[in-house]
Amino acid sequence: MVPLNYYLVLSGILFAIGTAGVFLRRNLITMLLSIEIMLNAVNLTFVAVGRYWGTVDGQIITFFVMTVAAAEAAVGLALVISLFRHRETLSPDAFTALKW
Amino acid sequence: MSFNPQIAAQLGLIFVIFNMLVLSAAFMVWMERKVCAYIQDRVGPNRVGFEGALQPFADVIKLMFKEQLRPKAADALLFGIAPVISACAAFAAFSVIPFGTETTLFGLLDQPIPLQVTDVNVAVLVVFAIASMGVYGIVIAGWASNSKYSLLGALRSSAQMISYELSYGLALAAVIMLAGSMSLREIVLNQSGAWWGFIPKWYIFLQPIGFLVYMTAGVAETNRAPFDFPEAEQELVAGYHTEYSSMSFALFFLAEYVNMVTVAAVATSLYLGGWLGPILPDWLAWIWFLVKVFLILFFYVWMRWTLPRYRYDQLMEFGWKWLLPVAVLNLLATAALVLWMG
Amino acid sequence: MDVSVISFYIFALVAVLASIGVVGQRSPMYSVMLLITSFGALAGLYILLDAPFSAVTQIIIYAGAIMVLFLFVVMLLNASREEPAFGLAATLGPRGLKIGAVLSVLIGIEIVWALSHVGLSWFSQDAAAASVSSVAVIGNTLFTRHAFAFEATSILILVAMVGAVVLARKEH
Numbered sequence: 001m002v003p004l005n006y007y008l009v010l011s012g013i014l015f016a017i018g019t020a021g022v023f024l025r026r027n028l029i030t031m032l033l034s035i036e037i038m039l040n041a042v043n044l045t046f047v048a049v050g051r052y053w054g055t056v057d058g059q060i061i062t063f064f065v066m067t068v069a070a071a072e073a074a075v076g077l078a079l080v081i082s083l084f085r086h087r088e089t090l091s092p093d094a095f096t097a098l099k100w
Numbered sequence: 101m102s103f104n105p106q107i108a109a110q111l112g113l114i115f116v117i118f119n120m121l122v123l124s125a126a127f128m129v130w131m132e133r134k135v136c137a138y139i140q141d142r143v144g145p146n147r148v149g150f151e152g153a154l155q156p157f158a159d160v161i162k163l164m165f166k167e168q169l170r171p172k173a174a175d176a177l178l179f180g181i182a183p184v185i186s187a188c189a190a191f192a193a194f195s196v197i198p199f200g201t202e203t204t205l206f207g208l209l210d211q212p213i214p215l216q217v218t219d220v221n222v223a224v225l226v227v228f229a230i231a232s233m234g235v236y237g238i239v240i241a242g243w244a245s246n247s248k249y250s251l252l253g254a255l256r257s258s259a260q261m262i263s264y265e266l267s268y269g270l271a272l273a274a275v276i277m278l279a280g281s282m283s284l285r286e287i288v289l290n291q292s293g294a295w296w297g298f299i300p301k302w303y304i305f306l307q308p309i310g311f312l313v314y315m316t317a318g319v320a321e322t323n324r325a326p327f328d329f330p331e332a333e334q335e336l337v338a339g340y341h342t343e344y345s346s347m348s349f350a351l352f353f354l355a356e357y358v359n360m361v362t363v364a365a366v367a368t369s370l371y372l373g374g375w376l377g378p379i380l381p382d383w384l385a386w387i388w389f390l391v392k393v394f395l396i397l398f399f400y401v402w403m404r405w406t407l408p409r410y411r412y413d414q415l416m417e418f419g420w421k422w423l424l425p426v427a428v429l430n431l432l433a434t435a436a437l438v439l440w441m442g
Numbered sequence: 443m444d445v446s447v448i449s450f451y452i453f454a455l456v457a458v459l460a461s462i463g464v465v466g467q468r469s470p471m472y473s474v475m476l477l478i479t480s481f482g483a484l485a486g487l488y489i490l491l492d493a494p495f496s497a498v499t500q501i502i503i504y505a506g507a508i509m510v511l512f513l514f515v516v517m518l519l520n521a522s523r524e525e526p527a528f529g530l531a532a533t534l535g536p537r538g539l540k541i542g543a544v545l546s547v548l549i550g551i552e553i554v555w556a557l558s559h560v561g562l563s564w565f566s567q568d569a570a571a572a573s574v575s576s577v578a579v580i581g582n583t584l585f586t587r588h589a590f591a592f593e594a595t596s597i598l599i600l601v602a603m604v605g606a607v608v609l610a611r612k613e614h
Contacts, residue, residue: 002446006450012554013553016550017550020543021464029515029516030467030470037461040480050493059580060584063499063584064595070508070602072602074511074603078605078610081610084519
């Protein structure tokens with residue numbers, strides 16, 4: 001049997017990779033993909049801890065997280081499309097007009 | 101590692117099912133050409149073997165000897181991996197479909213093994229999940245070919261497939277509600293018995309609209325018959341597999357036919373009672389399964405050569421504005437029926 | 443060595459390598475493909491955790507729908523251009539990026555250290571957990587105890603659908 005620690009550590013690693021992706025990448029789509037990695041890491045934690053406590057609530061919360069991730073991906077990509085129509089680029093550095 | 105007859109039987113079963121699928125794809129090629137020919141008032145292949153039965157093997161040999169082309173600007177890795185994804189998804193979806201009762205291979209085994217690769221208690225969802233992975237083969241093929249016909253065909257095809265997946269899933273959900281379980285084996289076993297002695301308790305009688313929704317969505321999912329605009333020969337050259345030749349094309353072809361077989365097999369298990377049938381004994385019940393799958397496949401081929409093709413916007417409109425509401429209403433009616441019957 | 447332990451290591455390795463590939467890959471198309479692989483590995487982990495419904499839902503929703511959406515956008519925007527500014531020298535140039543990178547590595551180290559020192563070890567009994575995670579139980583709990591969240595989520599999806607259509611429309 002795999003101890004719970006292993007799942008939590010794996011989830012932590014995945015979350016850190018996702019965070020690094022959001023910070024380091026200069027491409028809107030890849031930043032959205034990194035956010036999806038972070039959400040998946042959280043899902044893994046929920047399912048693992050739910051299994052640890054023998055309850056089904058962990059899986060139910062992942063159900064909601066997946067739904068929210070789908071909604072956020074849809075709206076995020078729609079925003080990316082309309083941004084792309086303005087500036088023909090996917091780099092977030094092109095949209096810095098409001099910076100002081 | 102000592103010789104374990106259980107594991108050997110399981111591996112043998114996987115081998116048999118895999119070969120059965122490949123042979124059924126070959127058989128489908130032959131059947132399609134013969135049925136098409138007779139519908140069009142001609143004879144079809146009749147040179148190679150009896151009534152052209154070896155024609156598919158001749159086709160495969162020809163395809164193997166063709167040159168494997170790749171456009172220079174195509175993305176090599178994705179171009180090569182796309183037909184593999186299609187074929188893998190097509191074969192993997194068949195792994196949870198039961199086609200017979202448990203057998204002990206005439207007493208050779210200690211424990212009976214069910215005639216399927218594996219029995220999962222969310223089997224229906226597994227089929228659905230793997231079918232939705234099959235979209236990727238098409239999308240990647242279209243994009244990696246770096247050609248406008250391929251890209252257009254791939255975009256249309258994948259948009260069509262994900263639109264009809266909704267109705268597909270809703271038809272599945274209605275059957276799951278009736279059966280109370282998601283395991284395909286249990287759904288089939290729930291259909292045993294008969295009303296008044298001769299009408300079998302198949303779900304097609306309880307869910308006629310659901311069956312029609314499922315078959316329509318299944319035909320659209322496999323890009324066949326009246327819904328094959330994305331690979332229409334007259335409009336788009338050959339859609340997403342324009343740039344493929346030789347064995348890669350053969351893999352796409354194989355994937356398409358195996359997908360058809362999977363849709364037919366799932367329809368048989370869900371609506372037509374799987375391997376249940378009157379006369380044959382239990383250990384021969386898989387013959388009934390094959391007969392029912394063959395009937396649905398024949399219906400598939402018949403539809404292709406009889407009906408004209410839907411235009412793309414008609415196709416999408418039909419999927420969203422007609423089929424999806426009908427599937428939802430069917431689900432509601434089934435829920436009401438299940439509640440009423442207690 | 444237990445089969446489940448070996449499977450855990452294999453799935454975990456695939457998930458981590460695929461995620462590193464997503465972040466480090468130049469072409470968005472390959473990033474999307476690698477992310478799908480990562481989702482598949484996570485689905486395998488869910489099956490190891492006796493959550494087959496979560497695993498299948500992960501494949502259907504994440505790998506089968508959301509990633510297709512990403513793929514469409516990548517294909518239609520032709521986002522296959524490589525970024526000229528990606529490279530170790532360029533990323534460590536601007537101060538914000540440097541601090542961000544250091545912070546995320548620190549988060550990673552801290553989380554991993556903290557979680558590996560937690561006193562939890564073994565899982566609860568298998569039989570109880572396996573019967574708990576059947577789909578009927580999930581449906582029951584979802585529609586009774588969490589009914590409000592469920593309804594709120596459906597409104598959320600409706601709003602997101604309308605919003606996506608409005609945002610992506612061409613201006614006249």
